[in-house]
Amino acid sequence: MEIEKVFENKRFHLIAGLLIGVLTLLVYSNTFYASFHFDDTPQIVENYKIRNLGNLPEIIRGNRGISIATFALNYAIGGLNVVGYHIINLTIHVINGILIYFLIFLTLSRIDLGTDFKSVPNKVRDRAKKIAIYTALLFAVHPIQTQAVTYIVQRMEILASMFMLIGILFFIKGAETEKTAKRALFYGVVALSYLLGFYSKEIAITLPALILLYDYCFLASGDIKKIAGRLPLYLVLLAMLAFFATRTLTGLQETPGGSAGFGVQSITAKEYLFTQFN
Template identity: 35%
Template sequence: MAPPVRATRTQRLIPFVLLGAGLYAFHNSFYGPFIFDDRYSILVNPTIRRLWPPWTALSPPSTVACPVAGRPIVNLSLAVNYALGGLDVRGYHAFNLAIHLLSALLLFGVVRRTLLSSSLRGRYGDQAPWLAMAVALLWTVHPLQTESVTYVIQRTELLVGLFFLLTLYCAIRGVDSVRPHAWYAAAVVACALGAGSKEVMVAAPLLVLLYDRVFLSRSLRDAFRRRGGLYAGLAASWLILFGLLLASPRPRAVAFGSQGLRAWDYAATECSVILHYLQLALWPHPLVVDYDDWPIATTPATVLLPAAAMLSLLGAAIWGLRRRPPLGFLGAWFFLILAPTSSFVPVPTEIAAERRMYLPLAATCVLAIMGGEAALRHLLLRERPHDTLRRYLGGGLLVATVAVLAQVTVRRNDDYRSTFAIWNDVVSKRPNNVRARLNLGDYFFRQGQIAEARRRRMPSVTIRRRSA
């Protein structure tokens, strides 16, 4: 990889643009209360009450209901929050947003250096920083990110996203550094931390290797020959994941809870779920924090069309890896990161969850920006007047899109302003969601409004009887 050109004075402002956009989009996320799974992970979690000795915070509860079970790095981050501000929810929201903004900067760095790689530098040249900024802006302010950022305990997704991007960024930096081993060591450490944050980190070593093959090396053999130590270190994170899974109740809970839900039925259902994710990436409405009522695909009408669409997308990704490797890498990024939760291993308690798109959304943002750049390049010729027009037109479209997405994100954050607001939002959008109705009834019960609690809960009984 050729070394990137030095940033101009204007380009040095890009990180501040990203930070400013992210702060605006999530400025009203600081006051939402702890909700749902926050209770087990924070409010009644005894292991976050002290930072010393550190192994206490690194030993999260092993109960099925606790999302931090088997995720010691997430639990440690909660202990840091508790040490700094107790149960003041603002500190937890600020921590989440800080992680998200750091990830945005890393995504910018990864995309910028990729566009300045030897295989792409000739096409994009001095546009690389601006295209990378556009990708990072869309990803940062997209409303689909609100569940990960604003719902406190979805910090699991934020931390694995941060360490995933940091692993890739450090690996890229090591290629053209005079001290590559320091960068590679940092990549291995980041990968290990990601393994302690969430199981989806299992895809990181594979995607770093694939990135190397697509953008840096002539072949997989060449990649292993040059950076074999890096890949051995990254693969070692699988041992960490394996050990944490053995100690966690999550695999046993999945195995028990999936009785009656076949792997094939789950995979067929996930085809429609992933298509729904893509729809939300393009048109982020309606956003829902809970999909308890997502139907299992068991009939030809619910299986065939989504499966055909998904197989077409998978086929396009495989074709891209052979014929258009950069495009194929985007497809691999999308599908490999979703694979642990959206393929053949049933997660019956959460058939769908918008937070799972936190990292895969980056691929759709890259595709949108690069596709838009290619369309403008095709429509307007390369001569100087058209080149200037293309830049102004592209910049105007970007500003308008980011402004709209950021405003939608602000409005979506407002749905998290109270326990009542978020569960009422779910019920209004998905009336057959039993879990949402029960949580809404529980809210009124805690307020002492027993009659209202019963009224809110009663439809859930009818829904369960009908579904049974």
């Protein structure tokens, strides 16, 4: 019976993934020829570094290097044909929708969904699956996501989000496994996801805080001792955070960058920061 449940879950997960992919494709099917806009110009159209894959090592070491590297791969395959760029953006968004599904499913499968479900694990899983698929579909097709998906340069945003979601999911699996080697492997993926996320876009610097909050609320259930048991991982993430913070603060220099979506010729990172308080 347990084996049947495992396969039943796998079938549902497969159907959920296909549903997320198909509906998202339908919603965004008219966006594949949307042209380059705003920061697409300096980051892609006029960024001559991406036109030579020999520059990849230099690109990856730079700010948002992982994201820029994907633009270089796009250019190598299709030049400045916008269709290829939109396909990659949409693919990443679909992956994020599927990751959201698994995150919600794993979370709800482990918490109390009410007195009617405490002694019936199958009902908990069934309700968790339904809520997870509805939530993931809402995330995938909601209009608020349009800018991040169709504005090509915002691949930085959705790529960083993808690595953050991967990091949280592997943290959950690592925290729950009893095998030391397997836990170390899962936590290694968390650290790698943090690295790749930050070099996609700096928003990923918040990943340790998200993991800590998730741990406190859903895994440790407020028990500080349980959180302390995962101290080695938190120390690694803290060290990475310190390194990333120095890079971020250095980036607040008076060097003009992109338009930051404002449609102006250039704006420094510091100027962009202080507009957030207006």
